[in-house]
Amino acid sequence: MLSFVNDYSEGAHEKILKELLKTNMEALGGYGSDRYCESAKQKIRKACACKDADIYFFVGGTQTNQVVIDSMLKRYEGVIAAESGHIHVHEAGAVEFTGHKVLDLPQEDGKLSSSVLERYLQTFYQDENHDHMVFPGMVYISHPTEYGTLYTKQELEELSGVCNQYQIPLYLDGARLGYGLASADTDVTLPDIAKYCDVFYIGGTKVGALCGEAVVFTKNNTPKHFVTIIKQHGALLAKGRLLGIQFDVLFTNNLYIEIAKHAIDMADVLKKALEEKGYHFYIKSPTNQIFIILEDQQMERLQKNVAFSFWEKYDETHTIIRLATSWATDKTAVDALISVL
Amino acid sequence: MLSFVNDYSEGAHEKILKELLKTNMEALGGYGSDRYCESAKQKIRKACACKDADIYFFVGGTQTNQVVIDSMLKRYEGVIAAESGHIHVHEAGAVEFTGHKVLDLPQEDGKLSSSVLERYLQTFYQDENHDHMVFPGMVYISHPTEYGTLYTKQELEELSGVCNQYQIPLYLDGARLGYGLASADTDVTLPDIAKYCDVFYIGGTKVGALCGEAVVFTKNNTPKHFVTIIKQHGALLAKGRLLGIQFDVLFTNNLYIEIAKHAIDMADVLKKALEEKGYHFYIKSPTNQIFIILEDQQMERLQKNVAFSFWEKYDETHTIIRLATSWATDKTAVDALISVL
């Protein structure tokens, strides 16, 4: 069975496991107070070209979104997201669980445009009844998006501009950030993200770690007593070393980008083959997720040899499926998939 | 200044005030345990032709929606509503505050159709990832809707059918229920509502009371320890008599429907005059809310003599406004408004 079902099927990059082994019997402080967390933070600050960045490690993406959003919103505020945003669709209402509404806006290719955002904010403040409405208190975007697409630097700058104008923070969910940064079709760097976003996270779980996401506050804007807030949400890891060591390795010698680049290379080989064979793409994604439209019978045949994700029905007789490559994808598996197609 | 701004501008129907005076010095049990609450419940049961109905009184509509929805949903469930639903737009996120998502679906004339609902539920359960999504746990409709429109008996029956099929309760927000029942253009009666809905509320605040909404559970489905839940939400009124007496009066000699009928009559006079004068209606409402499209200059002139509600911008040069009649609307005010128009 060839596995292209997602980018979190394997364990961790071997360098991570080696470092976990090497440091295993050191007695270290708990809850993120250890020297590996500190080292990882320094390396991330450097990679972000943001020397004042304040960094915290979390175990998973939904947890990260929940804690960051809840702690940055005031209680009468909600978070704006594209209607396709992960927090709106696939996190089981984790944001609402903390008492905040997700204010969903129309998306295009999975992205929220600054013009759609601006129009919404203008209309909200013009409405004389807005005291009876949820105040927009944050903008959430994902990069890459749930469709594998990417914001351009100009788009980020414009979103940031609207957010600044209305004084609400811009938050970027980087669950797959590595694959975005490693794409050939992007002009966005990690320092750009640190510049335009008020807070974002660098995803580890889907880019080579066993678990782990690194939240970066870029504007001296960490919520007060953030450690207590994390604990209150049940999200404080006792052995913080597990996260610190992983990010320390990922941000040593550019490993995070290099392993993401491998996933992009594998996706490119696959996309080229799909194009040549005349497959229809549902969306043009420059990252590690490939969305194609299959006849249902064709899909059923493919299922016998390949694990992939159903995305949604396209029409009565066609279905959209997703093939994902990752840091762990083997070239021989890609070749095998191509010969099956 | 002529007041057509809403249907809760005046105090209460005089019969209510008289009864409050008359019973004032009786020492009664608190928290809804008094005999006026009991009498009102009996009269409502009779009016609903639902002898097992379990009834609770609340002070206001948002409070009622919050407590009913939160107490009937399981914690992993959200509530389905039309995107124009009051709980989705104008209750400051009171539902999300209790941890539940509002799952908004497209509306037509303010209504949720059974076909839109069914398609949503089908798709949800077909999605293999639905374990990571908010489960649909209730359907919320308003009747009259926020646009003053009404469901037909058949539409209610169909919605109820879909809800039964998926075993989720149908909840009807009747903030303006009297105006719906008193409309000439409806085939829906209070017993119909009790039959098709699992729970609904009869609005008092907008139909002649100082405050108060009567929640009716129709299927022996009151949440366990509901009084404690009400208390926990800060919604238990110490002097429950205030609500009991009001509903006792409103449901004596058909007063609730009669005073609502007056509002409908006044609205009909107004609508006829508007039509004759060539005004454009934004939506055809058979109840006490009238939505018309005005040129902005025309609107500014009208504002000098008449209080009304801005609804929303129609286009660059036009605005939708709302004129509301009520149980308290004076015929001379209607005539005066017509002469101003």
Place this chain on the structure above:
Amino acid sequence: MLSFVNDYSEGAHEKILKELLKTNMEALGGYGSDRYCESAKQKIRKACACKDADIYFFVGGTQTNQVVIDSMLKRYEGVIAAESGHIHVHEAGAVEFTGHKVLDLPQEDGKLSSSVLERYLQTFYQDENHDHMVFPGMVYISHPTEYGTLYTKQELEELSGVCNQYQIPLYLDGARLGYGLASADTDVTLPDIAKYCDVFYIGGTKVGALCGEAVVFTKNNTPKHFVTIIKQHGALLAKGRLLGIQFDVLFTNNLYIEIAKHAIDMADVLKKALEEKGYHFYIKSPTNQIFIILEDQQMERLQKNVAFSFWEKYDETHTIIRLATSWATDKTAVDALISVL
């Protein structure tokens, strides 16, 4: 049956009902924007000798406590209260429902002492693990307390001093404030309360109103967008006039204190008779609540003619009961009770 069961058994003072009648057909703005609310606020500011006081009206006490506490606490904070505090014992967990812990401290005669408070705060900040604990973010006291007792001016000053030192607000629950202010055994005035407390509420429900509590923020410290927060909690009354008119009447010509004084007078007559007849007091209360210890058989006999509250078992054969007078207590009822005793 003689009713001494509580102080919210009757409706409202007749002057309130008359004013409700008189103003009934005026068309007024909703949600507290009417002129009666404004007038009541001015009168309360004057009575408090606090010209910058910001005032909001709520329907009931638990609701008031829930909204004030939740809106003033940061999300990692809890509220300190005496273990006998109403929010800790008899509000069905309404504070916890909003996500905040009640941090209970030992009480004496229902009161929280400044020394107990200070020791707790000192210990908290000395604890090196306090990042894993709920931060104390507010101090809640009730005045009169749940046992009818009163803080002295010096005790309030000392509590306020400790709160200032630790920069946490002091909140006073004045559900029965009138009875405290009207007591002969107090040196605390309304301006004292406004001076020492950061926020407090003046109870109406138990002192002559149909419903209603007036929250007073005394230090320019109203939470931002407080109206939206109230709405979000389901606590915003549409016809705010109902509350505004009541408090406007209560704060005209000192009515609030005068009717409370009547309750105190009635309680004094009763206490004197109880003393003379050799009854045992559980606690010495200078307000309208009287706690006496009865033999169980004695209690059962009394129950036949008098409605009162069971408080708690005193020992195997005795029970503590509460007799409450109020603004509505009739002298003939007091005399009748005395002759029964």
Place this chain on the structure above:
Amino acid sequence: MLSFVNDYSEGAHEKILKELLKTNMEALGGYGSDRYCESAKQKIRKACACKDADIYFFVGGTQTNQVVIDSMLKRYEGVIAAESGHIHVHEAGAVEFTGHKVLDLPQEDGKLSSSVLERYLQTFYQDENHDHMVFPGMVYISHPTEYGTLYTKQELEELSGVCNQYQIPLYLDGARLGYGLASADTDVTLPDIAKYCDVFYIGGTKVGALCGEAVVFTKNNTPKHFVTIIKQHGALLAKGRLLGIQFDVLFTNNLYIEIAKHAIDMADVLKKALEEKGYHFYIKSPTNQIFIILEDQQMERLQKNVAFSFWEKYDETHTIIRLATSWATDKTAVDALISVL
């Protein structure tokens, strides 16, 4: 520096790391659907002698407590705990964050007695006002307790009896369960715990794992849609394998108990030495936590060579400290500590 500060200072038992390495490149299903989770569950079922046990893996203890308690309580219920219980004191209000009160009862040696529990429940249901109180909906105990003490089999049976009588579940927090089971001074086995508790968790973080706690529902009582609830709380780990593999290793060849036994042995050596040297024990703990009372100067001297936990001030001149051994404690470190003492 000798480390006796806690039992989660080192990484994981080497067998766990080896297995993580060995299985690293297998493509496995996410969110706990992999075969290692399944294997671990089978082994735990067997160790518990509870073939119907339903098992879920979590990352940490506070998270586990939060999700289990919130999902098993109805919304009007709170959880009973000893006043020294971890959820009441050191989890930053994580339970209250989900809307539920912790109902704290007096403890003895960190334990909740069945008589204290029963008296509380009796009194609650006798109170005629209990509709305005938080209903007791679960009993939380920790075993070992926060003081390292253990319940006897009879005590568990009695607690279970009271819980059954009042139909509320008994939940056991086993963060350090291994150390309890491996103690020489216990008659409680894992099957006993499965028999008497409705739900409990087996702690991994403090007993040899990098992270991880295994929740065991023993009475076919898993909350409906529990996976969605976990996701909603931000607690669902994408690479569930990380937890499954660790527990699979820990429950192979009795490893969990064996490594816990080592901690007990080291603690026994230490306790014996402390006794011989005349140290005063604050409490007699039969597990891996040792509480001793030191003069403050003595403590300061010890601090130079040994890392330990401050517990609390004993009196003006003495302090209680905690020394903890663990699966990772080296005999040479114990010997070194003894020579320092």
